[in-house]
Amino acid sequence: MNTHIHSHHNQWLIHAPELNVNAQWFTPEYWQQQNKILGQSRGRNITWFVGDESSPMVLRHYYRGGLIGKLVTDKYWFSGLKNTRAYREYQLLIELEKRKLPACRVVAANVVKSGLNYRADLLMKMVDGGQDLVALLTKSPMSEELWQEIGKTLAIFHKNNVYHADLNAHNILMNKDNNAWLIDFDRGEIKQQRGQWCQDNLDRLLRSFNKELNQLPQFYFEQDNWKTLMAAYNAELAIN
Structure with missing residues (x-):
């Protein structure tokens, strides 16, 4: 399964080549405007359920945990795209799907670099009735x-x-x-x-x-x- 990486002004969209991924997909506001917010889950942070009822997705923003999370919330040190948490998790989920393991099916990942840091998001298919x-x-x-x-x-x-x-x-x-x-x-x-x-x-x-x-x-x-x-x-x- 090939991975397509679209880069533009310090932003990378990672997805399958056949998908036409929009950077707006990674903002809850976009789905709100489309009236396609299906719900949310509140743990330590909010995870959004978005898309159509027929093909619901999970939008997860990467947040830091522990004490450092109280200070920087969602920024990570950038040392190359392939070292980002979103890219690594995306690739791992692709491998798990190849092995037919029961793990979330990934749709796309988003990495945005700002200065020496980056923020990231992951979009996945929702587990049916999970x-x-x-x-x-x-x-x-x-x-x-x-x-x-x-x-x-x-x-x-x-x-x-x-x-x-x-x-x-x-x-x-x-x-x-x-x-x-x-x-x-x-x-x-x-x-x-x-x-x-x-x-x-x-x-x-x-x-x-x-x-x-x-x-x-x-x-x-x-x-x-x-x-x-x-x-x-x-x-x-x-x-x-």
Whole structure:
């Protein structure tokens, strides 16, 4: 799958050659004018759902996390287009699609350089009927089959040496067919081989479940659910 890069005055649009991408696509105002804002998700920052009901997309702006995020919000040091977070995530998502892994299908990326810094955005196809695990588990317990599905899916990503830098309960979705999908591959990568990073991924996810359990008034997660997930994970890893 080829990548087309259109550059103009310190702005780069990255997309498939057959797409005619407009720089305005990366502004919520453009979609508002078209009356094509489908909704929004408020986590640490706003993610926009845009486009037509028949082909909804997710527009995500790159924001910094942690203490530095309070100071510079969304600016990153520019050291070449191919080192930007948007370009790297775009290329990773293309590779995951080639491998037929259940990750968001990327549409286009946008990088705008200003002085020594850059800002960036990513446009992706929405997962059909996708709901994140936190949203689901605040409503009701999940079946053992769904926990097994999540464990199996994580193992498939790890068998493909895919490292997810921020594996948490918000970044795992169940689609309309109850298949697990992973989203938000910012700073993710394909590793040379499996190693300690796999366990680090799982540890991070377990911490995320326990954090939500401690913070939310109602969150249906028990340690037995984790055992079910891990049993399915290990069973899938054992299959060549």
